[in-house]
Amino acid sequence: MENYLLILIATVFVNNIVMSKILGLCPFMGVSRKLETAIGMGAATTFVLTLASGTSYLIDTYLLGHDLAYLRTLSFIVVIAGIVGFTEMFIKKTSPVLFRVLGIYLPLITTNCAVLGIPLLNVMEQHNFMESLFFGMGGALGFTLVLVLFAAMRERLEAAEVPKPFKGTSIAMITAGLMSLAFMGFAGLIK
């Protein structure tokens, strides 16, 4: 049990997928304009990533094995694409506004490096099924956390008097850099 908790904490804070692994930057910059959107995107990514981690573990272990290891990336992408397609339909049905607001970033979860990265890391670190699930969920939660924090900051920045050359994405980049520095403070929390 302790093991799973450690995985969660490590993936959310210490090895945060965005802040320390620098993965999944496109949605991080793209959908952090508004808090509601960020929460929606976070939830969608969490759903996709948890499911994808579990499924890809099963596929890797029981279907591919050692012989077909070269199919790993290919099959993972196919699985992720399927799950994303499913999520897309689900969101379109339940929240058309969120669907509209997420726009292109929703299907782009497919090509989100974080979403492919985590199943591949799972295989590399030889996690078992439960560990894979927790690793996927933790990574997604970490992604959601920084996305929401960042969106809240950007909402305030909207109202701030930013010098003209720094307006918009540039100040967001600087903020992201400072945030990344702050997340470095978690290093060493877990050995």
Next chain:
Amino acid sequence: MTRKLFTFNGGVHPEGHKDVSNATPIANLPLLPRYVVPLRQHIGTPARALVQVGDTVLRGQMIGAAEGYVSTAVHAPTSGRVVALEPHEVPHPSGLADMCVVIESDGLDQAVEFQPLDWRNLDPSALRNRIRDLGLAGLGGAVFPSFIKLNPEGGGIDTLILNGAECEPWITCDDRLMRERAAEILQGVAVMRHMLGAREVLIGIEDNKPEAIAAMRAAAAGEAEVIAEVVSIRTLYPTGGGKQLTYILTGRETPTGGRSTDVGAQVFNIGTAYALYRAVALGEPMLSRVVTVTGHVAAPGNYEARLGTPVADLLQAAGGALPGSVGKLVGGPMMGFELENDAEDNAAPLTKAVNCIIVKHPDLFPAKPSALPCIRCGACARACPADLQPFEMYWFSRAKDFGKAQSYDLFDCIECGCCSFVCPSHIPLVDFFRFAKSEIWERERHKHDADQARTRHEFKDFRLEREKKEKAEKLAAKVAENKARDAATAAAIAGNAESADPEAERKKAILQAALDRAKKAKESIAPQNTDNLSPAVAKQIEEIEARRTQADTRPEHEEGK
């Protein structure tokens, strides 16, 4: 007299400057040659003018009637002639003109006959209507029509609170009124208590007015009918805010977006009670009010002036502005506003809302340093008596993000000015909140207009569609009818096959059908609602009918006679 008092969070201690104007008794203004009476002196819909240019009016005559529910009447301050009904300069932060009745005094000051109200026996709604027609509005500054506040909607008001706190610096009109006319105020309170059915009456007065407290206590002791408790409260701005005073006296906190009535308390200003006394006991409409004229003037003090008195005349009565004065404030320095027109002959009139005119001087009101950036020190949040976070509201109001500003409960802001007072960066926070509020109100107006336009447009579409359908149905019915008639004719012809001329038979049938139709049409336009008539009415109708037939048959050569 040991009542447990509560203290709201925040508040500030601005310098009082009360002694400038509270030493002399209330003075009356002489009759002026000209009065300017705005039709909008209260919150809500402006009054509807009842007079025209050239009309002669008497003192106390209603010249504007309440229009709509949230409205009240206005009256002529003296007898004379209406010389203009036009937009005229008024004391308003915008400096814009508003509809006013300009009355030229005839010097006689004749009054209409005032009839005292028998308030104990009058029907409650009749009494309220009388109070509305006597033009009563709250004199504390918000000028909400009093008759609405005296309507205890669904009951539930157990505490009547009289606001004698007068926490704004410089203003002393309520102070003087309480000192000089305590007994009359209490009679007005008796009427309020009767109308609201309140159990408890509390009169809250700040402890920087010991004379007023003593006078009110003496009067309350002598008043057997109303058991009113005069409570001395700690001087702290803004104790005179309705919600704040309710909390201090009763410990009941008004919920966000609510009013003090939600917690069973109704708050009235001392001046309103006095005006109600005059309205009920003397039958006199609201014609005058006590106003403080202070600051850089020769004779600062309190003046009982008729509503409609031009500010220039008011200043004249106070000895005029001294040299070196810069601008005038209407209301106190915390919540008041600068009078746009700073000319000597300022013609903006005294209204029910104006409780104080302060003539400014750089020594008394040093110019505020220019605003610096907000450093988020939180001083404003600590000073806020409404427990808001002004720095957050400021942040979003300044960026014109009104939705966010509203999410920080912007509309619970009472605009008391404590935040601006304590701000180390001298940011005019309240100005931002007023700006944001009026922008939001405008958006709501637009939204309302848009919703209305949408329903009207949808109805028009629906109506056009319906008309089209009805037309089509009518056409179809006609076609069907024609078909049926043809069929009937054919059948008739077939039935009378033996008779000589089928052509004549067909014509006959057509004729018959036409006659039937005409008959039917005639029947359908028979007089309606003629059943259940009383015999008298029936007889009357018969007579009329008889006359009509007679007229129709009257020989034409009658004209030749």
Next chain:
Amino acid sequence: MLSAILVMAGIGLVLGAILGWASIKFRVEDDPLVEKIDAVLPQTQCGQCGFPGCKPYAEAIARGEADINKCPPGGEEGVKHLAELLGVEPKPLGEGLEPKPKAVAVIDENTCIGCTLCIQACPVDAIVGAAKQMHVIVASQCTGCELCLPPCPVDCIHMEVIKEDVATWKWRYPIHTMKQVE
């Protein structure tokens, strides 16, 4: 090689089945987005966007056939709202679609011949009158769409800009922007 093909085909088949089921299960009937867009539009029904009213424009936006910057009565503010709702970048109003100050139509009583053409043109039924009777515009219902101007055969309708009065006056923005003095 064969096993690789089989594995990929299997995965594809399973996912295809799930997606097919989902597309039936989560079928979207109609687009509630239209209502949300329509709520943002100012409802003047003026047709300056090129659509015969606000609702058709909202439908066009929802289908992605119309741009969000075609509504002058809504102004920059309206474009910003639409952009926020749809999650796109706000853009300036389109060419020749500058917003005008809010106005109401007024009929010159002496010139009106009572032809009822304007009554038929008014999208919100804000004009009252009958044939050969003078017409009057209900100012509080007029959206200022100007649709009644062209049909009038005697040109007796003109627009009057609504002036600010004490009731509609707004507090000014407390920051005074610095202006360059020549």
